[in-house]
Amino acid sequence: MSLRHKAPPSDSEVLVEAQHVSKKFCRRLRRALWYGVKDLTSELLGSSNSHNQLRKDEFWALKDVSFQLRRGESLGLIGFNGAGKSTLLKMLNGLIKPDEGLIRIRGGVGALIELGAGFNPILTGRENIYVNAAVLGISKRQVGQVIDNMIDFAEIHDFVDAPVQTYSSGMRVRLGFAIATQLRPSVLLIDEVLAVGDTAFQRRCINHLHKILPDIALIFVSHQMRLVEQICDQAIYLKSGRIGTIGAASKVTGSYLEDANKKAASYARMKHGSSREGSGEIRFTDVRLFGSESGYNRLSHRGENLIVEAEFDCIEPMANIRFRVGIEDLTSGVLITAANCHVPRVSSGGTLHCEFPNLTLRPRPYSILLATTDLKVVVDLWNHAAELTVLGGQDDSVQYSVTDREIVYLPHNLVVDIDGTQYKHYYPATEATMNSLDR
Secondary structure, three states, X not given: OOOOOOOOOOOOOEEEEEEEEEEEEXXXXXXXXXXXXXXXXXXXXXXXXOOOOOXXXXXXXXXXXXXXXXXXXXXXXXXXXXXXXXXXXXXXXXXXXXXXXXXXXXXXEEEEOOOOOOOOOOOEHHHHHHHHHHHOOOOHHHHHHHHHHHHHHHOOOOOOOOEHHHOOHHHHHHHHHHHHHHOOOOEEEEEOHHHHOOHHHHHHHHHHHHHHHHHOEEEEEOOOHHHHHHHOOEEEEEEOOEEEXXXXXHHHHHHHHHHHXXXXXXXXXXXXXXXXXXXXXXXXXXXXXXXOOOEEOEEOOOOEEEEEEEEEEEOOXXXXXXXXXXXXXXXXXXXXEEEEEEEEEEOOOEEEEEEEEEEOOOOOEEEEEEEEEOOOOEEEEEEEEEEEEEOOOOOOOOOOOOOOOOOOOOOEEEEEEEOOEEEEEEEOOXXXXXXXXXX
């Protein structure tokens, strides 16, 4: 995919081209209507009207977006709510026009932008098929050759002659997808509607998209990063209407997930805060996290090793101390797992090194808990000592999960070093442990 670069005029394989596209909206309805009248009048009179300046209460919903999409290529559009994804899709579909820039589309456009969009609710499913085909310039005879395939794909045999207003949301999505794909437009736009379908339907849609992709250009909008990676080769991550990250789908979705986890962690910090308690004779002074492949403070994929390193001071010697490292799910507030190591006597400061191999966690934010206790009291308890971000991954075969009543002890290797003397606790994976974690 060639993104951001203008294609040569002879390149007929470029089906979608956006050059420095921008779109602004007004926050207040009455002022927006007044601006619309002024702009329309200016266009009718042929007078110049600068679109690049924001007027009172206006904002850029999309700013300076450029990309190209060739036949056989698929592009994912991702971003948080309000980033401009649907605005860009509506401009590509011709529903609204840009205030700045240029959009070129070669061939017909099939769109699944909103649930039920393009359907007349009082017409039957069969009648809506012919109406949508007519909009795309497809003859009744051509529709007759594929209408049975549409009905089969949508699984609405018993309802195809019933009004669409009687359809469930899933039935409307199936029919819309069948129409958009079976009619084989040159450019196909899909906006999140696949999330309404069940898992079996999503799988059929993905398989069908891969089948028709060599003949079309596909733009897919979704908040489900797994679907984006399965369907799209490339992706654009929109941030507040501008291109934030652009490139291979796996790279761009990773950037999005990292930002999403940071937002969730920030909310969790505001909700839970970082707390410190204990009698204080032994106190942790520093903590560092490492992913074996990703570097500091994050795991790029599930199944990577997590290493937790910490330093501690000893203010007063103590006997029979238990060192603990815990992992808490910041989204649910549940302590997922803990590693423990018993030290007979602590008379000076030292270091702690804990490794969790092949840590299979859901993509979301986590926090690390550090604690020392003796037989009776908490010596040092550091909640939210550090944050861990887990990004997406390809292996979904096992996902660790717990209830709020039970901690699952995951495989780990915990070493406490005090003046060169090492105290170790190794907890291997067992079949019983893995079974308890398999969802």
